[in-house]
Amino acid sequence: MNDSPERGGVGPVPPTSTSVARYAGVSRATVSYVLNGLAAGRVSAATQEKVRVAAEELGYVPHAAARSLRSGSSGLVLIAVPADTVPAYGSLFTGFVAAFQTELQAYGHTGVLHGARTGGAPQAAARAWAELRPAAVIATIGAPLDEASVETLKRSGTSAVVSYGLPPAPGAHGIAMDQEEVGAVAGAHLLAGGRRRIGVVVPLEHGLGMFSTPRLEGVRAAAAACPGARVEPVELAYTEESAAELAARWRDLDLDAVFAYNDEYAMLLMRALQDAGIDVPGEVAVVGADDLLLGRLLRPRLTSVRIELPPPAEVAALVDRLIREPETPPAVHRRSTAHIEARESSSRAE
Template sequence: MSHSSNAPIPPSSPKPRSRRTPATPPPEPAPAPVPTSADVARLAGVSRATVSYVLNNAEAVRISEPTRRKVREAAEELGYVPHAAARSLRAGHTRIVLLPTSHVPVGPLYSAFLNELQWALRRLDYTVVQYGSLGLTGDEAARAWAELRPVAVISLGEVSLSAHNVATLKRAGARAVITLGPVGVPGAHALVMDQAEVGARAAAHLVERGRNRIGVIVPEEDGLELFSAPRLAGARSVPGARTQVLPMAYTEESAAELAGRWRSLGLDAVFAYNDEYAMLLMRALQDEGLDVPGDVAVMGADDLLIGRLLRPRLSTVQIELPTGDHLASLVDRAVREPSEITGRHDLMSATAVRREST
């Protein structure tokens, strides 16, 4: 007779774990050495001095265009970037052109002009820095701009500068302070864009067409006074023109509200701030059953292409602006030889263009 054993069964011994040596991660590749001007010189087959002259845009040394191209291509291939601070110390100034930007759009015509100017300055080896100056006074703006040590400042007129502000910028190293606007500033180079002429041309055209009760559209959007105020003043200056200020926002609702009460205003013409406001209002007037130009002659400004595609085609004021290349060359001359660019330079001309809406 067999008897089962009640003795406890000893636990089985654990299997020994295999001990693996953790894999050693592969060493990280050493960072690539930062390319130097000597590397650029070797690749281009020129001296380091030549590299310096080319990349610093030195004008006192004559270097052929093929050599300049070789140096720039070698620098690009190696990823070599000149040290801005070191370059500024050698030259005694930066290559920064400060462009305080408007916080509101001024229309396609001026936006295209400013874009072209920036590209042209870049081709001249300047670094364009846009600076939002919303809410700054002249003194605050001048101090803030001066901290960046720009070689030139192009003020669009958003901030009203004084002779004291110009002196602050020049003490900080700005070799040229350039104002674009209706008036000049003592100590600065004045590149005048007289917006009053736009309003005067528009109102004179309407008066010649027998329309002297003229509504002048003034945008309700903040920040456009730099353009709208002188255009209104220009329209008011025309003999025989009886003008009435008409605030309007750039919305369908605002245009519809104005068109809805047009018959009560006793006006036979309208000069809008620009073509975009004119087109918006013209459509609203037509929706109210008013005939353009029979009941209301409509005049815009800036001569945008889309105005010619409307029916009736939009009469406008054609504005001739300088090319970005021309203005960039003026900035460059003002930086290199400040005494050469003096006084007032008129940059804009305006011509009324009659089409079907008047």
């Protein structure tokens, strides 16, 4: 039976809860109880099954917007990931987001990625997010968020606002990562290997300064304890052309090591250095960050700072708890730790 007649030139009319009720021979209230998980003690098992079969046969899907109007929340967890810099964040972060979305499903939440330009107005971003009536917003690295935008989201019915990656805005929870520690670990390793003239890659991609600046400061802090050490920022775009240009003038920079921001930039630059006839690690030691598998497949194998992020399952559990307990006082819940994975690309200087 087809309970969804077509409209002239427009396409089929989506089935409604009324269609399901008529098809199953029950009331709309019964359909609502069953499809919203409220049937226990109210609707018999046989009737529940009848409603589910009717909904499936008609192709009925609950309307998220209507559900939002009734409950004040869509059940969505909005993951704000700036669209203009996603490729530069690295596989470690994108892998975390994918796993986090999977873990959310166990709690009945749906994780949805939402692009937002880095450097945009926080209030404009918050209003765009609030239109979807999310149960929670996870503002990741580069997504705009301040005290007023947090308040806008809460007034619209968002139960939990969480900053991921940096110290949170006032009123938001935070999962902060110590980026300076990443640089300090890389710098200490290079210095221990006898390197004294260290370049630190500063990506030209928009929005990454919140990572690269504290990582540069971490290397500088490590070098401050080593007399005669020099730290030099070097700009690099995530392109082969930019890497080749930097490699062509590398010897003029008089640097014997580089902490290349992360593994992707490190692999890009190391290939360019080798193409320019510069020996790695003989002339230049190279260190990345994130400890990606691909870096271990290169020759020489890439030394990397391994960053222990909060497990996606723990973050999902935290978000679920904050949704259920929206009055929980804002706090920073966890920080990352970093350690070196030493390989051939940073062998000790002679």
